[in-house]
Amino acid sequence: MTTFPAVTHVAVTVTDLGVSVPWYKSLFDAEPVLDEDTGPFRHVVFLIGGGMLFGLHQFPGATGTVAFDPRRPGLDHVAFACADRAELEGWQKRLDDLGVTHGGIVDAHYGSGLSFKDPDNLALEFFAPPA
Structure with missing residues (x-):
């Protein structure tokens, strides 16, 4: 292990896959390569430039109603x-x-x-x- 590995995927949690999936499909100009319910969450994954995967996760019963804020840790x-x-x-x-x-x-x-x-x-x- 002499060099740090490249990022293979990013996953973000969204409130509504029904809204986010079409939005990201338009942005990426691509169809998802995976759409599955894992039990704890459902995720939809896109293969984007350079072979990186970009995932959208939605958790049932999500409680977060506060908008994303880059000043909050995370x-x-x-x-x-x-x-x-x-x-x-x-x-x-x-x-x-x-x-x-x-x-x-x-x-x-x-x-x-x-x-x-x-x-x-x-x-x-x-x-x-x-x-």
Whole structure:
């Protein structure tokens, strides 16, 4: 074990798969590769760029009604890699075409990001390294 392994999957908990699955299908332009009820929760999983899996979990009887807040300990956001700013601009157009509200491209010395939120207010981002 000389190098730290890559991330293979991310799973987020959502309040309503009936809302989130179509939203993510549009975002990823892909169908789920798995949809199963495991007993404790149901999950729907997408295979996205680079072979990474992105899962949506819904727990029966979920009690959380407080909106996602990145200032609360836990997940802050999930970022999807873009090769460069031109690719990032392409994703901005795609979000516009999908009617997804976003914060516009923000440039910084460490790279450029395009932030947006899913139906549960989970923070997502497309990110490109500096030019």
